[in-house]
Amino acid sequence: MGLLGMVGDSFGCSATGERLVSAARDGDIQEAMALLELNPRLARYSTFGIRNSPLHYSAAKGHHEIVSLLIESGVDINLRNCRGQTALMQACLYGHWKVVQILVLFKANIHKKDCFSGATAIHFAALRGHTRCLRLLVADYVPSLPEFWNVMHAKSTDETNKEAFDAVALRRLINSKSDGGVTPLHLAALHGHAESVQLLLDLGASVSEVTINDGSTIDLIGSGSTPLHYAACGGSAVCCQLLVAAGANMRSQNTNGLTPLMVARSWHKNSVEGILTKWPEVPVRILPSSYLSLPLMSIVKIARECGWRKTSVSSTCHDPCVICLETECTVSAEGCGHEFCTKCALYLCATTSSSTSIRGMPGSIPCPLCRHAIVSFVRLASTTPIKELPWTNKSLALCAAGASTGSKYAGPAAITSSKYAGSLHRRSEMRSLRSTSVDLGCSSFRTASSGKLSSIKLNCTGADETMPCLVNCFRPDVQRSSSYRERIRRYSQFS
Known part of the structure; x- marks a missing residue:
């Protein structure tokens, strides 16, 4: 069973699955919608080896429309690849805030950690300085209250405002540590992302958190380093000023006995030596981050x-x-x-x-x-809640229904604009290219038709259980894409 499972992962749904992966990577919304209409289980297809799903590819490339389509098709929004990364992590890494917004609206888990580094989505956004992604990630933690700033900076004496939201949960989220005790503030300070540093400080990031030696990471600066040590290593004068103004200790030493000033000198960051030499004579006032969004x-x-x-606007709407x-x-x-x-x-x-x-x-x-x-x-009073949320779509459970009764499957593509319909094109001579054709819409079984594997049934990676497929895929109104025809033409030249 283990061998068959591996073979199934390698070859199962390879034809249409790889086409969906290519459509998700290239942003081909028409192809993706047509493929998902044929087989909604393809949304959970993953490439062999790195196991990146179409959701990972579309999120990494910033194709937010395809991301929304895949989620509505029933894909697990917190699906991981071989590194344990979710689509939300990859969207934050590459700064695609529209994708992050959709994933947050669909309640993606922002607490998931990467298996290799223990980093969360906030770590990935801080690493590259994607401040818009950072503020979207904390949308469920920053309340729409006028006194938020005063509560976070201990300037409010009203106990009602303090109980209106969980400031402890927000600080715990912002100060979450990856392997080695690295916080998002460490990463943003190291790479000189001043706007991200400013926003993290407004959200409760601690300037006194230190890294640790856990045996799994190599810290060239030294364990026991604060975000100011990392800012000194990166050589960002603005980040150093922000951290010092927020109360960072310029005399703190890591386990190597290095202060932030010594770290700056060892890494030849002469531009920050003046900031780290002496305390400012006048307290520096930190302005609120322009990326803080209360509404x-x-x-x-x-x-x-x-x-x-x-x-669409109704005919009776005048506003x-x-x-x-x-x-x-x-x-x-x-x-x-x-x-x-x-x-x-x-x-x-x-x-x-x-x-x-x-x-x-x-x-x-x-x-x-x-x-x-x-x-x-x-x-507004005229706005009514929707009866069924988009993420409760049961298209995956219903993908094998309707063939026996002759009804067409009405998947997510069927309820979308008709301009995307009919992008798969089929040529009548396709069946003559192989001695035995493979049904493209099979959601649970895949029969290999070549060589010694002709009698082996392969389990699709997206199938929850083994059950025969009931959907007839060769429909007269559905054709293959032109790119697929071109690949078949090239293959036939060498056969």
Whole structure:
């Protein structure tokens, strides 16, 4: 069984599975929709060896439409590859904030850790300095409250505000450690990402966390190093100034007896020696991060409850969203009362940098119409919650139904715009290229038709159980893509 399982992983669903992988990697939404309509279980296909799924490829390349399509097809949003990385980690690594936003809306697990380094998605975002991804990752932890800044900086005496959200959980998330005790603040400081450092400090990152020698990592700076040691090694003057202003100890020594100043000299970072030599005579005031977004939590909750897809404006609607002019208004900004659609409000919270010049508390975003500070969005009375959430799609469980009754499968592609339909093209002479054809839509069994494996049935990697396929894949209205025809033509030249 072990040998057959390995062979199944190698060859099972290789034809259509690799086509879906190619479509996810290249951003071919038409091909992906047609393939998933034929066989929804392909969403859980993974390549042999590195075991990257189509969700991993589309997330790493930033194809957010395909990511959404795969999730709605029923794929496990927290699926791991051979390194234990999820699609959310890869999206954060490459800075695709639109993908991160979709994964967060579908409640991807942000606490998952990479198997090789123990890093979370926040570590990957801080490593590359993707600050937009960082603020999206903490959308469920930063409340839409005016007193958030004061509570995090111990300036609020109102106990009601302190009990309104779990500040301890937020600090625990921000200060999560990977192997060697490295925090996201260590990584952002080392690589000189000042905006990420500033946001992490606003979210409760500790400047006194130190690395440890756990025997699994090689720390060239030395264990017992603080984020200031890492900033000194990276040579970022701005990061050093931010950490010193936040209370970092310039005299702290790691296990090698090195202070941040000694680390800077050993790595020839002369530009930061002046900052690390003496304490500033006047306390430096740290301005709030422009990437802190207080309304994000409120709009994320509304989007999960009521959806965020663009829908056409009804004929009786006389007040569409003033930003896109395409959909009806579903939310309003607290304070000024201006109304927007959910998708545009999400875009504002994810992309707008809060300005310290507007009259509002830190973390508020300016209204695009009146520049009033927005702290929270509220749902309009006419906006009703959706009955079935997108992530409860049961298309994988129903993929083998309908053939016996003659009904067509109505998968995720069937409910989407018809302009993507019919992108698979089939040539009538395809069956003559092989002595025995393989059914492309088989979700559970795959019969190898060549050589000594002609009688072996291979279990598909995406199948939960062994059961015969009931779906007839050779439909008269479905054809193969032109790229597939080109590959077959090249293969036939050498046969």
